[in-house]
Amino acid sequence: MVTGLINANPIVYERKERRVRSTPSAADVDEYAVEPIDQLEVFDHIRDIKDPEHPHSLEELKVITEDAIEVDDKQSHVRVMFTPTVEHCSMATVIGLCLRVKLMRSLPSRYKVDVKVAPGTHATEAAVNKQLNDKERVAAALENPNLVEMVEQCLAPTFE
Amino acid sequence: MGEALEGNLELKEIQRLEGHSDRVWSIAWNPVAGASGVPAMLASCSGDKTVRVWRESGRDWDCVAVLDEQHTRTVRSCAWSPCGKLLATASFDATAAIWEHAGGDFDCVSTLEGHENEVKSISWNASGSLLATCSRDKSVWIWEVLPGNEFECVSVLQGHTQDVKMVQWHPYLDILFSCSYDNTVKVWVEDIDSDDWHCVQTLGESNNGHSSTVWALSFNSAGDEMVTCSDDLTSKIWRSESQKQQVGDGYAPWKHLCTLTGYHDRTIFSVHWSRDGIIASGAADDAIRLFVENKDGQVDGPSSPSYKLLLKKEKAHDMDVNSVQWSSKETRLLASASDDGAIKIWKLESIS
Numbered sequence: 327m328v329t330g331l332i333n334a335n336p337i338v339y340e341r342k343e344r345r346v347r348s349t350p351s352a353a354d355v356d357e358y359a360v361e362p363i364d365q366l367e368v369f370d371h372i373r374d375i376k377d378p379e380h381p382h383s384l385e386e387l388k389v390i391t392e393d394a395i396e397v398d399d400k401q402s403h404v405r406v407m408f409t410p411t412v413e414h415c416s417m418a419t420v421i422g423l424c425l426r427v428k429l430m431r432s433l434p435s436r437y438k439v440d441v442k443v444a445p446g447t448h449a450t451e452a453a454v455n456k457q458l459n460d461k462e463r464v465a466a467a468l469e470n471p472n473l474v475e476m477v478e479q480c481l482a483p484t485f486e
Numbered sequence: 487m488g489e490a491l492e493g494n495l496e497l498k499e500i501q502r503l504e505g506h507s508d509r510v511w512s513i514a515w516n517p518v519a520g521a522s523g524v525p526a527m528l529a530s531c532s533g534d535k536t537v538r539v540w541r542e543s544g545r546d547w548d549c550v551a552v553l554d555e556q557h558t559r560t561v562r563s564c565a566w567s568p569c570g571k572l573l574a575t576a577s578f579d580a581t582a583a584i585w586e587h588a589g590g591d592f593d594c595v596s597t598l599e600g601h602e603n604e605v606k607s608i609s610w611n612a613s614g615s616l617l618a619t620c621s622r623d624k625s626v627w628i629w630e631v632l633p634g635n636e637f638e639c640v641s642v643l644q645g646h647t648q649d650v651k652m653v654q655w656h657p658y659l660d661i662l663f664s665c666s667y668d669n670t671v672k673v674w675v676e677d678i679d680s681d682d683w684h685c686v687q688t689l690g691e692s693n694n695g696h697s698s699t700v701w702a703l704s705f706n707s708a709g710d711e712m713v714t715c716s717d718d719l720t721s722k723i724w725r726s727e728s729q730k731q732q733v734g735d736g737y738a739p740w741k742h743l744c745t746l747t748g749y750h751d752r753t754i755f756s757v758h759w760s761r762d763g764i765i766a767s768g769a770a771d772d773a774i775r776l777f778v779e780n781k782d783g784q785v786d787g788p789s790s791p792s793y794k795l796l797l798k799k800e801k802a803h804d805m806d807v808n809s810v811q812w813s814s815k816e817t818r819l820l821a822s823a824s825d826d827g828a829i830k831i832w833k834l835e836s837i838s
Contacts, residue, residue, distance in 0.1 A: 435804065435805060435826070436804065436805075438752065438770065438771075456667075456698070456699070460667065460699060460717075461753075461770075461806070462562070462606070462651070463622075463649070463667075465509075465533060465560060465578075466560070466578050466603075466604050466622070469559050469560060469578055
């Protein structure tokens with residue numbers, strides 16, 4: 327595996343205040359109505375994923391932000407752009423895999439998910455994007471016990 | 487295409503086969519079943535590491551076998567030998583397996599080992615004397631079928647620079663086609679003098695080929711046209727003067743004929759050409775599309791036909807469509823397989 331950290335001293339940002347999702351105040355609102363999935367909900371699913379090499383969350387490292395998530399609930403489409411902490415980050419595919427697995431487990435199966443590196447933020451952007459969006463490669467990676475263990479560690483909840 | 491295809495058509499779902507506990511990657515119709523009183527038979531393979539064999543029974547279909555004790559990872563593709571007695575399966579466990587259908591049972595009679603990692607596709611040549619496999623290890627292997635269920639690797643073809651997604655033999659010539667994550671299709675032939683196989687043509691972006699992963703390819707029944715499909719959201723039709731090849735008059739290169747674009751919104755995983763000329767495509771947009779040759783209004787002259795959309799089936803499945811396969815026996819019968827774990831059988835019918 328990697329000897330030494332790819333990015334030994336990442337900048338750690340403040341976590342955002344958890345917003346309470348706004349609920350309509352009208353008394354006659356239909357509580358059984360389908361509530362569309364929005365940007366914040368998707369962000370909530372992935373903000374606490376841990377970085378593969380630091381005890382910080384992807385939110386704290388600004389690898390993902392709410393603005394980098396696009397949701398089209400009608401078309402059942404989610405696009406997540408993530409920003410690796412350094413241009414040559416060899417962990418980019420692992421981070422992408424974590425995002426994909428978390429969304430696969432959290433969103434309804436009708437959803438189509440695209441996970442991409444933010445334009446211009448990675449040296450091998452096209453190659454990373456191609457691999458992360460080839461579902462056969464993703465399926466094969468998720469049958470690899472070492473990779474799965476790594477992903478599970480990143481997805482494991484942190485108790486503070 | 488006959489007049490029967492004019493007017494309103496629908497793709498009617500006539501069966502839904504459930505049993506796999508994970509995505510279904512691939513399906514294959516048994517080429518000798520489904521006619522002369524022999525009930526139709528279909529094999530399917532899945533991320534659940536199993537292969538299932540389904541058989542028509544009156545108006546229903548039964549699962550007659552579950553092959554679950556051989557492969558230790560996803561079974562990515564399956565193919566019946568031309569005689570319909572052997573089933574070949576390719577798995578992410580780096581092996582391929584050969585199953586013999588005898589007395590109602592399926593026994594694993596051989597395992598093909600050698601690839602470094604995931605085997606993604608397996609294909610029999612027209613006579614059933616050769617098999618081809620391909621892998622993420624970038625290589626394509628050709629195996630000779632010997633007596634007593636022995637399989638000997640006769641060639642390891644290096645040429646692709648990435649993951650090879652599919653191998654497919656020409657419908658009657660011993661010419662092998664492979665398509666890849668490197669965006670190209672390669673054509674391989676045997677050199678008669680040296681007995682060795684080599685790449686005679688690469689269809690890439692520079693000769694009107696695809697700009698992203700090529701997932702699958704299929705031939706028309708005459709063997710002179712081929713369709714390829716890709717992550718670039720297009721399908722492409724290619725043509726070759728195959729009669730030339732048949733008489734050994736040198737190699738007739740494949741040329742780009744036309745591109746079907748704007749019909750699928752996400753990766754096209756599968757294309758299949760029916761015996762009577764209908765191209766089906768299945769994609770990650772959950773849809774199935776059917777295309778036929780456009781015989782009216784040929785703006786480019788009679789020598790360059792184009793293809794037109796015949797039918798679109800939105801939401802054919804609840805999730806990605808991974809494989810579409812026409813029955814070789816009963817015309818206008820189509821099977822599809824999906825990430826939703828289901829296999830569907832469709833009948834293309836006129837709406838009266």
